[in-house]
Amino acid sequence: MSPGQQHVGFLERACANARLPEFAPALERLRLKAEEAFAVRFRMSAGDRGEWGHYYHCREDAGRLMFDWSRPREHRCSVCGRVYTGQRYDACWIGLAHHSMGTGAFHMALCGSLDGREDYIRRVRDILLDYARYYEGWEIHGDIPYNGPGKLFAQTLEEAHWILELGLAFLMLRSSFDAAEEEAVCRGLLRPCADFLIAHKEAQIHNHAVLITSAISLLGFLLEDEEIHRAGLEGEYGLLDQLQRGVLEDGLWYEGVVHYHFYALHPILQYGWAVENTPWDIRGMEPIRRMLDFPLRFIQPDGTFLRRHDATSVVNIGTYAPYYELGLAWFGDARYRAYLRTAYGLEGALPPLSLPGYRPMERDSVFALCFGMNLEAEDGEAMKELRRFVEQPQSSAGSGLTRLPGAEGLHLTVKHGPFGGEHDHMDQLNLSLSAWGIPLLEDAGTVPYAMPLHYGWFKHTFSHNTVAVNGMDQPPADGRRLGFGREAWGSWVCAAVDWKQEDYLLKDCIVLPEELRPWDEPSYQGVELARTCLVRDNWVVDAVKVHLPDRRQADLLLHVDGTLEGTPDLLGEPTEETFCRLDPALFRNPRCLSLEPGAVKPLVWAADKGKLTQYAWCSRPSTLLSAITPGNPAGRRRHTLVRRVEGGGVTVFLHFFHYDAAGSAKCGLQGVIRAELGEDGRLMVEESPLGRIVLAWNGEAPVFG
Numbered sequence: 001m002s003p004g005q006q007h008v009g010f011l012e013r014a015c016a017n018a019r020l021p022e023f024a025p026a027l028e029r030l031r032l033k034a035e036e037a038f039a040v041r042f043r044m045s046a047g048d049r050g051e052w053g054h055y056y057h058c059r060e061d062a063g064r065l066m067f068d069w070s071r072p073r074e075h076r077c078s079v080c081g082r083v084y085t086g087q088r089y090d091a092c093w094i095g096l097a098h099h100s101m102g103t104g105a106f107h108m109a110l111c112g113s114l115d116g117r118e119d120y121i122r123r124v125r126d127i128l129l130d131y132a133r134y135y136e137g138w139e140i141h142g143d144i145p146y147n148g149p150g151k152l153f154a155q156t157l158e159e160a161h162w163i164l165e166l167g168l169a170f171l172m173l174r175s176s177f178d179a180a181e182e183e184a185v186c187r188g189l190l191r192p193c194a195d196f197l198i199a200h201k202e203a204q205i206h207n208h209a210v211l212i213t214s215a216i217s218l219l220g221f222l223l224e225d226e227e228i229h230r231a232g233l234e235g236e237y238g239l240l241d242q243l244q245r246g247v248l249e250d251g252l253w254y255e256g257v258v259h260y261h262f263y264a265l266h267p268i269l270q271y272g273w274a275v276e277n278t279p280w281d282i283r284g285m286e287p288i289r290r291m292l293d294f295p296l297r298f299i300q301p302d303g304t305f306l307r308r309h310d311a312t313s314v315v316n317i318g319t320y321a322p323y324y325e326l327g328l329a330w331f332g333d334a335r336y337r338a339y340l341r342t343a344y345g346l347e348g349a350l351p352p353l354s355l356p357g358y359r360p361m362e363r364d365s366v367f368a369l370c371f372g373m374n375l376e377a378e379d380g381e382a383m384k385e386l387r388r389f390v391e392q393p394q395s396s397a398g399s400g401l402t403r404l405p406g407a408e409g410l411h412l413t414v415k416h417g418p419f420g421g422e423h424d425h426m427d428q429l430n431l432s433l434s435a436w437g438i439p440l441l442e443d444a445g446t447v448p449y450a451m452p453l454h455y456g457w458f459k460h461t462f463s464h465n466t467v468a469v470n471g472m473d474q475p476p477a478d479g480r481r482l483g484f485g486r487e488a489w490g491s492w493v494c495a496a497v498d499w500k501q502e503d504y505l506l507k508d509c510i511v512l513p514e515e516l517r518p519w520d521e522p523s524y525q526g527v528e529l530a531r532t533c534l535v536r537d538n539w540v541v542d543a544v545k546v547h548l549p550d551r552r553q554a555d556l557l558l559h560v561d562g563t564l565e566g567t568p569d570l571l572g573e574p575t576e577e578t579f580c581r582l583d584p585a586l587f588r589n590p591r592c593l594s595l596e597p598g599a600v601k602p603l604v605w606a607a608d609k610g611k612l613t614q615y616a617w618c619s620r621p622s623t624l625l626s627a628i629t630p631g632n633p634a635g636r637r638r639h640t641l642v643r644r645v646e647g648g649g650v651t652v653f654l655h656f657f658h659y660d661a662a663g664s665a666k667c668g669l670q671g672v673i674r675a676e677l678g679e680d681g682r683l684m685v686e687e688s689p690l691g692r693i694v695l696a697w698n699g700e701a702p703v704f705g
């Protein structure tokens with residue numbers, strides 16, 4: 001039986017949903033998109049050669065350039081309005097045009113099927129036949145770091161994106177093609193594209209490899225060619241292997257951030273749409289379920305997800321609602337329904353989950369239309385569980401993340417997971433602190449990759465709230481969670497990392513080209529770091545222990561999202577001291593202050609809202625370097641603090657942070673910290689803003705009093 005004669009499951013459901021009022025917004029949006037796509041009068045040609053989309057940004061402010069069908073040679077910045085011209089931008093435009101052709105074909109195919117629009121169906125057929133005419137002739141090109149080439153695009157990855165959309169469009173409409181047309185599309189487009197993708201499969205576990213193998217699998221399915229199909233699914237670095245090795249225990253994709261997590265999940269689900277109810281059905285693949293489960297536990301108190309590693313945008317539960325539409329249809333998990341009800345702001349008998357600052361999104365996605373279920377039935381237990389996830393501490397040793405919530409929306413996240421490969425920022429034990437979306441010591445993620453600050457600043461240890469040795473980047477290593485607990489007074493986590501061996505979990509299955517290995521192994525050889533953090537009401541205590549096997553320089557780095565209250569001389573004198581090996585121009589208004597152990601005045605920082613008071617202590621004489629450095633988005637500034645010690649052996653850096661949302665904290669506070677490192681390795685804090693505390697780095701709970 002050809003797939004053309006099979007019923008296409010998602011299409012049947014979409015037909016039924018299209019008649020229901022709750023999906024009217026989704027149908028409306030689909031119609032708009034299909035209409036837009038239908039209005040396009042783009043003629044593809046033999047010379048088409050797409051360029052990397054990351055170049056399509058303003059050099060001044062990182063604003064995206066605006067794609068305009070009517071202006072293939074003029075590319076205007078969406079922020080400052082500057083117009084860019086030239087071959088590179090034109091080639092980006094060509095790439096974007098073809099991506100739009102792919103998604104446009106998908107939207108027209110779906111809308112055409114639902115509304116019986118013959119004109120849309122004919123147009124999609126013409127597009128596919130045009131592609132079948134040109135595809136083989138397009139030249140292989142592209143030299144993007146970390147990426148294989150494309151034929152139409154500059155990367156194999158983009159080729160995969162595009163063909164997944166076209167493949168699904170073809171699946172929906174092929175029964176309306178005559179035999180010669182079907183044959184032409186298979187021979188001129190699907191098969192050569194499959195051959196090309198198979199030739200450029202990546203020999204690694206990576207989100208790109210997931211896209212490429214998902215596309216190959218879909219093409220194999222459409223071509224009814226089992227060899228191609230299995231070339232996508234099976235073998236080392238096939239789709240199944242990606243899922244098996246790339247999804248960590250508890251379900252986070254190893255690249256460590258929801259952006260890449262869902263980016264990797266998306267093509268798997270696209271393939272899954274096509275093979276639903278066939279012998280290839282993927283719903284039984286357990287890692288898919290885990291990938292949907294994991295993010296539920298890491299929703300922040302304002303409904304966002306943590307932006308870190310190579311993530312550029314702020315995302316929230318609404319962003320990923322489409323995947324939970326499909327998740328609910330496939331797995332019937334009541335927690336997914338609770339997630340969707342929250343994301344869409346549906347009112348019910350139960351009090352909705354309170355996520356201050358979150359604006360519910362409209363239920364208008366294609367996923368909702370094709371998979372949407374009735375969301376009316378409230379499940380009290382599922383909603384309670386989701387609430388627990390948001391309001392209570394969460395920790396995953398396997399996926400390497402811990403969130404500790406406090407009072408006033410305070411929210412601490414600590415990283416302690418496996419090295420995340422290309423998109424990792426070499427920031428083991430990094431912490432991120434915010435309060436209801438107000439950044440305090442927040443992970444900044446990164447800026448668009450073509451901006452100099454991406455490779456020049458955000459992708460380095462030094463721009464994170466962790467420890468750098470000799471000012472260099474941390475080599476790959478896996479963090480370990482040693483302890484985590486909820487106590488009557490609050491919650492805590494203890495994590496560690498060391499560079500005593502070169503092994504790490506994904507070492508043998510990821511590719512890290514030489515020019516993109518900025519770290520320095522000799523500086524870190526034998527170094528051990530441990531961090532114990534606790535959150536109690538609106539206090540955070542952060543105790544970092546560094547062990548250097550011989551004389552080196554260790555910096556505890558903090559990047560405060562705020563401006564200092566009081567005079568700048570609180571941070572010492574202007575200095576010409578070197579911060580690290582990164583561009584000195586990154587560090588504006590550098591200052592330097594020499595400190596004896598414990599002799600630190602509290603600093604008060606005015607955040608976007610409220611104030612953060614910082615009390616610091618260090619077990620040995622140190623220098624405090626400070627400077628104003630780039631934040632994210634471009635133009636935002638952070639105040640970077642570098643607590644620097646020289647020498648070998650053990651150093652402890654201790655901080656207390658107090659967040660006051662009302663902003664009544666005043667500078668000039670007294671705040672003595674007296675502490676002593678015991679023989680047993682524990683830190684006895686005799687005097688502090690929170691009184692006496694015993695802290696350890698072996699996984700034992702902190703003890704107050």
Ligand SMILES: [Zn+2]
Nearest residue numbers: 058061077080
């Ligand atoms: Zn601009």
Ligand SMILES: [Zn+2]
Nearest residue numbers: 308309425445
């Ligand atoms: Zn980062």
